[in-house]
Amino acid sequence: MSKWSFLVLAAAFILPVISTQVRLPGVSFFVVPTAFPTSVFSSYYAKPAPTSEPQPAIFDPVLNITYPLNLTNPKNIPTVNKDPEYYPETTANLTAAQSEAVIQAALTEIKGIIRNNGTNCTKCVAALEVGQRVAKLAPTYVPAAMVQLCQSTYFATNISCVTSYAATNFGAIWTQVLALANVTGLDGQYICNTLNMTRLFPKPKPANATVPKPSGKRLKILHLSDFHLDPRYQVASEANCSSGLCCKYSGSTSTSQAWLPAPLYGAYKCDTPYYLGLAALQSIASLTGTGKTQSNAAWTIYTGDLVSHAPENEMSQAYVEYTETSIYSMFKSYLKGPVFPVLGNHDTSPENIDSPHSLPGPLGQQLSWNYNQVSALWQHNSWISASDAKEAATHYAAYSVKNHYGLRIITLNTDFWYKSNYLNLINSSDPDASGSLSFMISELQAAEDAGERVWIIGHVLSGWDGSNPLLGPTNLFYQIIDRYSPHVIAATFWGHTHEDQIMIYYSNNGTVRNSNTALNVGWIGPSITPLTNLNSGFRMYEVDSSTFSIHDAYTFYSDVSSYTTLNSSGPVYRFGYSTRETYGPAISWPKQDPLNARFWHEVTEAMEGNRTLVSIFNTYQGKVSGRSPNCTSVACATAKVCYMRSGNAVLGRECPQGFASVQNFWGVEDLSSCFIGLSPEMKKSRDG
Numbered sequence: 238m239s240k241w242s243f244l245v246l247a248a249a250f251i252l253p254v255i256s257t258q259v260r261l262p263g264v265s266f267f268v269v270p271t272a273f274p275t276s277v278f279s280s281y282y283a284k285p286a287p288t289s290e291p292q293p294a295i296f297d298p299v300l301n302i303t304y305p306l307n308l309t310n311p312k313n314i315p316t317v318n319k320d321p322e323y324y325p326e327t328t329a330n331l332t333a334a335q336s337e338a339v340i341q342a343a344l345t346e347i348k349g350i351i352r353n354n355g356t357n358c359t360k361c362v363a364a365l366e367v368g369q370r371v372a373k374l375a376p377t378y379v380p381a382a383m384v385q386l387c388q389s390t391y392f393a394t395n396i397s398c399v400t401s402y403a404a405t406n407f408g409a410i411w412t413q414v415l416a417l418a419n420v421t422g423l424d425g426q427y428i429c430n431t432l433n434m435t436r437l438f439p440k441p442k443p444a445n446a447t448v449p450k451p452s453g454k455r456l457k458i459l460h461l462s463d464f465h466l467d468p469r470y471q472v473a474s475e476a477n478c479s480s481g482l483c484c485k486y487s488g489s490t491s492t493s494q495a496w497l498p499a500p501l502y503g504a505y506k507c508d509t510p511y512y513l514g515l516a517a518l519q520s521i522a523s524l525t526g527t528g529k530t531q532s533n534a535a536w537t538i539y540t541g542d543l544v545s546h547a548p549e550n551e552m553s554q555a556y557v558e559y560t561e562t563s564i565y566s567m568f569k570s571y572l573k574g575p576v577f578p579v580l581g582n583h584d585t586s587p588e589n590i591d592s593p594h595s596l597p598g599p600l601g602q603q604l605s606w607n608y609n610q611v612s613a614l615w616q617h618n619s620w621i622s623a624s625d626a627k628e629a630a631t632h633y634a635a636y637s638v639k640n641h642y643g644l645r646i647i648t649l650n651t652d653f654w655y656k657s658n659y660l661n662l663i664n665s666s667d668p669d670a671s672g673s674l675s676f677m678i679s680e681l682q683a684a685e686d687a688g689e690r691v692w693i694i695g696h697v698l699s700g701w702d703g704s705n706p707l708l709g710p711t712n713l714f715y716q717i718i719d720r721y722s723p724h725v726i727a728a729t730f731w732g733h734t735h736e737d738q739i740m741i742y743y744s745n746n747g748t749v750r751n752s753n754t755a756l757n758v759g760w761i762g763p764s765i766t767p768l769t770n771l772n773s774g775f776r777m778y779e780v781d782s783s784t785f786s787i788h789d790a791y792t793f794y795s796d797v798s799s800y801t802t803l804n805s806s807g808p809v810y811r812f813g814y815s816t817r818e819t820y821g822p823a824i825s826w827p828k829q830d831p832l833n834a835r836f837w838h839e840v841t842e843a844m845e846g847n848r849t850l851v852s853i854f855n856t857y858q859g860k861v862s863g864r865s866p867n868c869t870s871v872a873c874a875t876a877k878v879c880y881m882r883s884g885n886a887v888l889g890r891e892c893p894q895g896f897a898s899v900q901n902f903w904g905v906e907d908l909s910s911c912f913i914g915l916s917p918e919m920k921k922s923r924d925g
Contacts, residue, residue, distance in 0.1 A: 259818040263526030269516040269807030277570045282306040290510050297562045299613040304559045309468035311486045320554050322409040323603045324376040325416035336375035340382045343371045361429035365420035372415035380408025406549040418663045427665040439682045446724035452783035459537040460776040462732035463764030467508035467545040476504035482546050483507045500800040508545040509766045518571040520810035524793050525777040533573040540732030541581025541696030552586050575620045579648045580634045581696040591652035593671040608634045637680040644785045645689045651697035654710035668709035681721045690727045690785045698731040700740050701880045702897035703889025711885040718742045722756040727785040735764035736858045741837050742884040750882050755834035767797040769900045772860035786831035790816040794860040841878045848874050858899050865899035
């Protein structure tokens, strides 16, 4: 028997047997009905069928339009992003001929800089100075020049140069960066790969600040993340493609021409088709014990990424708006309580990009179309009030609300610390150029003054291995957590990695990390999407109604490898594990105590002496995927413990690298080319 087959059998049989020994929140497994729930959408261009995904006619109540079929038709995928392009104002009124002359002279100068002696850093800064001059003189000509320079210097492949720098992809964004950044200062060092940080609080931390007494009453809270709906998913297309996002139309849907025909419910190298997304939502109520057909959990948090991992040329504002409208309407159908969402790095166009309002003129408002859209949808679904929607619309789709149980929820748009938001390279000496963290401080101070408890929700995690966020903003965020924990902030919640992970925050910026200095926890939620090499999953928390601390966390999953053999039944979502029952016995954790930062630090201490515990954590990290590499070596175990203790990018980058993700399949085929055109976090999964 192969290693892969053995792990699949373990996932299918051994783990469910273990799971039945603990108290379950609902049923142990749920078989999704084969009949597609057509009532979720009022009308269809193409109805669901056993061999094809549906094409619902999505009506947008905010824009008052029905999105056309050609937007998501899997046989009509666009090749060019036709969204508006934004450029900085020119400082000269040049003719076309003069602009071309400026461009050619600049290209010659930059190539000369590259050939000259000197360090890469000095060459880079010198080239940026030339680029800034051109971006101010002839901004609309810069993207084509960057593509030409990229290709002629073999900086990347011809296709990658176009993907990165063409005007309709990220070229206009890079032009803004060149024109507005302090290229000879810290911004230039940031662009060429260096970094920074600092901040103050309105009041000192109260002496002997304590967590309120628990009520003993439990609430059930749902945590969903990284849906990544692919409405262009094509059944029977190639699910093991050699480039880009798989399960796409390529001129034929014949199973005889596909090495691995895309199943109806999804595959390991593809995003979420409608059948899988709705299967997950249908399973929630029964598995979590919150209803028969609809979940009546007290509330739901959604930690970002609605949109698929399509390359930028296939994206558009309309595609993003369609996806947001569709998924939120599905949530409304299956989740009775309010949903508190945040935006992920893919939930915009261009992906990863959000602009601070401090940029000049229309550049500071270039993403407002998205903030207006989602805030209006949240209000339309009665998840937030009109005043909260107004705040979200003007504050990068972030907001602070006090929910119906008295908990304050503060959300973040984490693109403002994501490394792939190129606009963060402007004013990078300021760790809070957007003002988002200042907003958080003011809301936390108000919560402290009012005696409120707070959850903080974001998408891109603040730490783990430090590969995704910038150092400065997450260092400041860590200090904010220190200042307002544990008496105000009950917990933080994240998505982005698609994996089941945890982070611990400590006092004094993590200079000493032990059970006495452990202050708070970052819960990283598993994804609905299987991308890449993961099972589909979600989580439910049992929370004290007074402290809003986590008493237990239950994770559920569906084995994606089984989808190729489904015939007369739908997929199975099953109970995965209880966090308390899995890790508590290893540290003799008291039954009445919450799963707080001290709990998790003591778990990491137990892991240092018990590599089996690390292996269990590693198995659940990939949602029991048979494609996860094992973690049995000392090096891997050491790295995992270090990641768990790293709540910001500074600490994460000090950890041994290469073990952060379980998405790198150890199978015989070479999967490296599958990541071309995918998001930075997916590339990191490959590299890790």
